[in-house]
Every structure is written in structure tokens, then in C-alpha cells.
Amino acid sequence: MDIRTLCLGLLTLRESSGYEIKKAFESELAPFYEASFGSIYPALGRLTEEGLVSRTEQAQEKRPDKKVYRITSAGRLAFLDALAEPPSRDRTRSDFLAILLFADLLPARHLAGLIDERLAAHQSAARQIKSELAATLPAGRRFVLGHALALYEAAIAYVEENRHLVESEALLAKAGPGSGSGSGSGRLTAP
Amino acid sequence: MDIRTLCLGLLTLRESSGYEIKKAFESELAPFYEASFGSIYPALGRLTEEGLVSRTEQAQEKRPDKKVYRITSAGRLAFLDALAEPPSRDRTRSDFLAILLFADLLPARHLAGLIDERLAAHQSAARQIKSELAATLPAGRRFVLGHALALYEAAIAYVEENRHLVESEALLAKAGPGSGSGSGSGRLTAP
DNA sequence: GAAACCATGTAAGTTGTTACATGATTGG
DNA sequence: CCAATCATGTAACAACTTACATGGTTTC
Known part of the structure; x- marks a missing residue:
């Protein structure tokens, strides 16, 4: 799903300026999409040309x-068509x-050090999602926020339980064959 | 981290052809990076020019x-430098x-239907990771595979427990305020 | 007999980011 | 007083992907 389509989708939620669309990417679509002004403004221009959105200008003083x-x-019809397309699979890139x-x-x-930073970042992200979940939300938004929270919490738990795998100098060369550890909880090898 | 650097990293694990590097992206670096031939071959060419990798040709019949x-x-030094850089944050894109x-x-x-497909895909991915974890693995590989497994399992559990949020027609318009549901386990609203 | 695997590479195209250009207002 | 917020846009650049070009071999 490209930025243009996502802008269209965000406009089904509320009318917005380009600037507000950017913020919507950072709330509604975080953490599973992002976009810069350099892609948002041209996308809105194209959508306007195509008649999928309309634009009204509000004069402002000193701005x-x-x-x-x-x-x-x-635009609504076009967005429904886009939603009906089979989703392309998730793509993640993680330097960590x-x-x-x-x-x-x-x-x-x-x-x-890297791991500590990651845990701190994930914990702060999880906390923020929890506070957002306290409000009344549309079902889709609630589902998606809860999904993000579940993944952050799983990642935190996993990293806390398994960081010894990569932090023990003695074990760095190799680790024994897994004891199965079926359900992903618990350590993957003994400490 | 760009494809060029990742190719260099994969070559610290074993010598490889371009074709084998592609496969390494699909095993070692899946599911958190991917690359096509169109980026791998030019990257290897550039690394060779820069003296970070060496190339030997093996003549083959009919190929x-x-x-x-x-x-x-x-090349090893350059890769270590790249590893020491502070990681850019994860970026995910999920049409789902x-x-x-x-x-x-x-x-x-x-x-x-979408949810059923996603669950099936995630379950199959989780099964495959489990079978890989059964072998003896270097610590980093084990950590990273286990991380992927933990996230797949968390996603599966979350989706199974919360799909009702988006599948009940009656609830589609809005959902009540969250009961907190602190640790991400359990349903976000009553069924 | 079709699909997948082996094996390399190029060219064109897509999609997006970063930096540039500009500048007032508000909150800590 | 410095950073963030508000507000729009363009141009240059980066980094990939897809399609094209080629063709034997192995597996179901």
C-alpha cells in the first residue's frame, strides 16, 4: 500500500491538511507505516488532480x-477498491x-548497551499505547493498537529472557541444540 | 543498514556466490530483511571494486x-565499523x-478471510522456525530466530483472541473504553 | 510436461527520503 | 533563548524492485 492510498484512507477518518496527515501517520499508522512531507504533499496533489479528494484553502495570517x-x-470508492486488494506481505527491516x-x-x-536502549524504547512505546487504549476507540483502531502493544510486550519479554544468549562471552561461539522450548516462553538455553 | 553492508555481513559467515547470498537473505536475514538479485549483484560488484571482497570464478559446464x-x-574491518554504528530504528510496513x-x-x-490467511501464514512460519531452532546454532542466530518465533507466536495469540473486535458487525462502529488489560494478554473488550 | 532450481547480469522504473527554501508563534 | 509546532512545497538523491535477457537441469 503506497503513501498515496494511505493518505486517502486517513481522509476517510477526517478532513485534514497535509500537516495533519503527517501527524496521522505518526499516530493512526504508527508503528507500521511512516511518511515524510516530501511524499505526502505530492500525493495529495495527485489525489486532487484525480478528483479523489477536494481541496479548500483557508487563508491564515502570518502563515x-x-x-x-x-x-x-x-475517492471513497477508490479506497474501498484498494482495501479489497490482497495485502502484500509485511516487510520489516531491523538494524537491531x-x-x-x-x-x-x-x-x-x-x-x-544496545539491548538496554532497545528495551527502554520499547517500554516507552508500550506505555504510550496503553494510555491511548484507555480512551474510547473505533474497533479497527483498538485492534491495531492492541496488536502493536502485544508485539512490543512479547519483544520486551523475549529480549529480557534471552539477552544472556548474546551477552555471555563464554557462550558466544556456539550454543547447544535447543531443548524445543515449544511456546516461545522461557529461555532458549540454560544461563 | 543497506544491502551492500548486509552482503558483506553474510560473507563473514561463509564464502558465497550471488545466488547463494540471495538464499542467505531468505534464511539468515528473514524475516527482517530481503533483497532481490537486482540489488545483490551490483552490491557485490561494488564491494569487489572497493577491495572489501575478492572474487574467484569457477567455470561450470552449461551454466x-x-x-x-x-x-x-x-572487508571485515569495514563491516565491524558498520556494526558499531548506532542502529536506525525498525521500520515495518504492514498492509494487513x-x-x-x-x-x-x-x-x-x-x-x-484475511485473518484466517494471516494466521495460517504465521503458523507455518512459526513451525519452520521451530524446526530450525532444533539444530545447533551460533548464539546470534539462535537469538534472532527465537525473537522472530516469539513475535509470530504473540501475533497469532493476539489475533486469535481479538479478532472478534473487528468481526462482530454489531461492534464495528465503536468499542467501549478499555478495561486496561495491562499485560496485553486476554481480550481487549468482552466478546 | 511444468515448475522450481541453478546462474548471472542490466536497464528502466518506482517509491520514497533528505535537504533546501521560508518564516511566525508558542511553550518550557 | 531554544526547541517545538505550525505550514507548504520542490529538487536532488538514494535505494530498491521489476522486467528483460538467456538457458540448461532436476524434480514432481
Whole structure:
């Protein structure tokens, strides 16, 4: 799903300026999409040309005119079509995991620092989602926020329980065959 | 971390042809990176020019010469430098979650189909990771595989427990305020 | 007999980011 | 007083992907 389509989708929720669309990417669509102004403004321009959104300008003193975009009925239909398409599979890129794959090339204290930072970041993200979940929310939003929270919490738990795998110098070269550890909870090898 | 650097990293594990690097992306670096031939071959060419890898050609009958790449000591140093850089934050894009955010625009049976497919895909991915974890593995690889497994399992559990949020027509318009549901386990609202 | 695997590479195209250009207002 | 917020846009650049080009071999 490209930025253009996502802008259209966000405009089904409420009318917005480009600036507000950016913020919507950072709340509604975080943490599973992001977009910069450099892609949002051209996308809104194209949607306007295509008649999928309409634009009204609100003059403002001492600021550039605010341009408010509203989705048109053609836009709604187009967005429904896009939603009906089979979703392409998730794509993730994680420097953190790439680095940890090569853990044996790095000193344990460096890894410990990286892991501490990651845990702190995830804990703060989880806390923020929890506070958002306290409000009344549309079902889709609630589902998606809860999903993000569940993944953050799983990642935190996993990293806390298994960081010893990459932090013990003695174990860096190799680890014994897994004891199965069926359900992903608990340590993957003895400490 | 760009494809070029990741190729270099994979070559610290073993010497490989471009074709084998592609497969390594699909095993070692899955599911948190991917790359096509169109980026791998040029990356290997550039690394060779820069002296970070060496290339030897193995003539083969009835096939293009196989070109085997080996990392050089300059290459090892360069990769260590890259690993020491602070990791950029994870970026995920998920059409599935984007679609679910707009669940109220879609019929419940369509959503049910999407969710069934996602569960099947995640279950199969989890099964495959479990079988890989049965072998003896370097610590970094084990950590990273276990991480992927933990996230798949958390996603499966969450979706199974909360799909009712988006599948009950009656609840589509809005959901009540959360009962907190502190630790992400359990349902977010009553069924 | 079709699909997947082996094996390399290029060119064109997509999609997006970063930096540039500009500048007032508000909150800590 | 410094950072963040509000507000829009363009141009240059980066990084990939897809499709094209080629073709034997192995497995179901």
C-alpha cells in the first residue's frame, strides 16, 4: 500500500491538511507505516488532480494558507477498491536484529548497551499505547493498537529472557541444540 | 543498514556466490530483511571494486561461470565499523494492519478471510522456525530466530483472541473504553 | 510436461527520503 | 533563548524492485 492510498484512507477518518496527515501517520499508522512531507504533499496533489479528494484553502495570517483536503465519493470508492486488494506481505527491516545476528563479532558490553536502549524504547512505546487504549476507540483502531502493544510486550519479554544468549562471552561461539522450548516462553538455553 | 553492508555481513559467515547470498537473505536475514538479485549483484560488484571482497570464478559446464565471493580483511574491518554504528530504528510496513485499521469499511466475512490467511501464514512460519531452532546454532542466530518465533507466536495469540473486535458487525462502529488489560494478554473488550 | 532450481547480469522504473527554501508563534 | 509546532512545497538523491535477457537441469 503506497503513501498515496494511505493518505486517502486517513481522509476517510477526517478532513485534514497535509500537516495533519503527517501527524496521522505518526499516530493512526504508527508503528507500521511512516511518511515524510516530501511524499505526502505530492500525493495529495495527485489525489486532487484525480478528483479523489477536494481541496479548500483557508487563508491564515502570518502563515502559509492552510489547505484542507476532503475525500470525495469517487475517492471513497477508490479506497474501498484498494482495501479489497490482497495485502502484500509485511516487510520489516531491523538494524537491531541484523547486528545481533553478528553478535559474536562485537564485545558483550556493546551488545548490552544496545539491548538496554532497545528495551527502554520499547517500554516507552508500550506505555504510550496503553494510555491511548484507555480512551474510547473505533474497533479497527483498538485492534491495531492492541496488536502493536502485544508485539512490543512479547519483544520486551523475549529480549529480557534471552539477552544472556548474546551477552555471555563464554557462550558466544556456539550454543547447544535447543531443548524445543515449544511456546516461545522461557529461555532458549540454560544461563 | 543497506544491502551492500548486509552482503558483506553474510560473507563473514561463509564464502558465497550471488545466488547463494540471495538464499542467505531468505534464511539468515528473514524475516527482517530481503533483497532481490537486482540489488545483490551490483552490491557485490561494488564491494569487489572497493577491495572489501575478492572474487574467484569457477567455470561450470552449461551454466554461467559461478563467481565465489570471499570477504577480505579490509572487508571485515569495514563491516565491524558498520556494526558499531548506532542502529536506525525498525521500520515495518504492514498492509494487513492498515486494512484492519479501516475494518469498519469492510464486510466481516472479508475480514475473517484475511485473518484466517494471516494466521495460517504465521503458523507455518512459526513451525519452520521451530524446526530450525532444533539444530545447533551460533548464539546470534539462535537469538534472532527465537525473537522472530516469539513475535509470530504473540501475533497469532493476539489475533486469535481479538479478532472478534473487528468481526462482530454489531461492534464495528465503536468499542467501549478499555478495561486496561495491562499485560496485553486476554481480550481487549468482552466478546 | 511444468515448475522450481541453478546462474548471472542490466536497464528502466518506482517509491520514497533528505535537504533546501521560508518564516511566525508558542511553550518550557 | 531554544526547541517545538505550525505550514507548504520542490529538487536532488538514494535505494530498491521489476522486467528483460538467456538457458540448461532436476524434480514432481
